[in-house]
Amino acid sequence: EIVMTQSPATLSVSPGERATLSCRASQSVSSNLAWYQQKPGQAPRLLIYGASTRATGIPARFSGSGSGTEFTLTISSLQSEDFAVYYCQQYNNWPRAFGGGTKVEIK
């Protein structure tokens, strides 16, 4: 079973600044890695799939990179609506596994 580890657990960032979130897999998941954003009281929203492909309607300030076991989600210039919890998920193997999440909060 693959374990996904996200860091940091909480990231304090000022609006307009860059945020970098990390996700590590316990074994290679190739590029079968997705990122989700979740706001309080809402369902998760797909941001990135295939490690680096933005989902439909996702702004260009969101970018993903990595392959194998190390992945990064970068938000180039944080907007007020970007403060949320972000999860990575591998879909290379069963069972599918999510990371524990990174909360991006206002500094």
Next chain:
Amino acid sequence: EVQLVESGGGLVQPGGSLRLSCAASGFTFSSYEMNWVRQAPGKGLEWVSYISSSGSTIYYADSVKGRFTISRDNAKNSLYLQMNSLRAEDTAVYYCARDSGTTDYWGQGTLVTVSS
């Protein structure tokens, strides 16, 4: 517009049963694989179960294997999760989510509370 609407959640006693439903619209339901994902209060996301488009392939998380059963009715554009022998640790919001390699669309979820 893709829509997934869950129903069937509620309060149930430990050891009890509950059946969740998910009504799908806005896409060809019979062509897509589907998942259930849950989120305990204040916690992260946990994948629960997967079913292929025809229903012939099914997977479960170890935490629910033998207690939960996923199924679908393509004629009714509906996904189901039969939950038996419920435990306090099954308390969560349960989301129905479409699968296109990864989970691309999610419903708003239905809350299941297991408590005496």
